[in-house]
Amino acid sequence: MDKDTRKEGLRVEDLESADLDELVGSIEETIRKEEREIYTERTLAEAYNPKNVGELENPDGTARVTGPCSDTVQIHLQVENGRIADSKFITDGCGASTACGSVVTELVKGKTVEEAFTVGDREVLSVLGGLPEENIHCALLATNTLRAALEDYKNKKEGE
Numbered sequence: 048m049d050k051d052t053r054k055e056g057l058r059v060e061d062l063e064s065a066d067l068d069e070l071v072g073s074i075e076e077t078i079r080k081e082e083r084e085i086y087t088e089r090t091l092a093e094a095y096n097p098k099n100v101g102e103l104e105n106p107d108g109t110a111r112v113t114g115p116c117s118d119t120v121q122i123h124l125q126v127e128n129g130r131i132a133d134s135k136f137i138t139d140g141c142g143a144s145t146a147c148g149s150v151v152t153e154l155v156k157g158k159t160v161e162e163a164f165t166v167g168d169r170e171v172l173s174v175l176g177g178l179p180e181e182n183i184h185c186a187l188l189a190t191n192t193l194r195a196a197l198e199d200y201k202n203k204k205e206g207e
């Protein structure tokens with residue numbers, strides 16, 4: 048490193064690849080530590096390894112809802128003999144919305160349509176062990192989307 052570089056501070060282009068790996072590793076560790084202070088272990092597990100991400104080919108019920116934060120959650124439902132046989136979600140929202148989508152789609156599987164209507168944000172928050180105040184609406188967005196997908200299913204069924 049020349050004198051000028053030292054004067055200006057550390058620049059990325061001056062780092063050896065091993066230094067860069069170490070720097071990235073240390074930044075990631077700091078972020079993870081901060082996340083652990085804010086979110087429960089279960090929330091982080093669901094956010095980083097969400098279940099049921101994607102879309103169903105011919106969903107029986109579907110909804111896409113955009114929340115006040117401008118993020119959107121989409122939920123697809125497959126209903127067999129009045130029970131939710133499968134459910135998938137996608138979201139362009141925050142990590143908490145991913146965790147909530149994962150939990151909601153897991154919670155409804157095997158439930159009757161009427162039972163699935165009772166899955167609310169409180170149940171999602173209870174599974175996750177709570178969310179910070181600023182993320183409570185993310186749980187509500189996921190359960191509102193579920194409710195809209197169930198309504199869509201019911202409307203289609205009535206139209207048959």
Ligand code: FES
Pocket residue numbers: 114116117118140141142143144182184185188
């Ligand atoms: S869903 Fe928008 S901030 Fe979480």
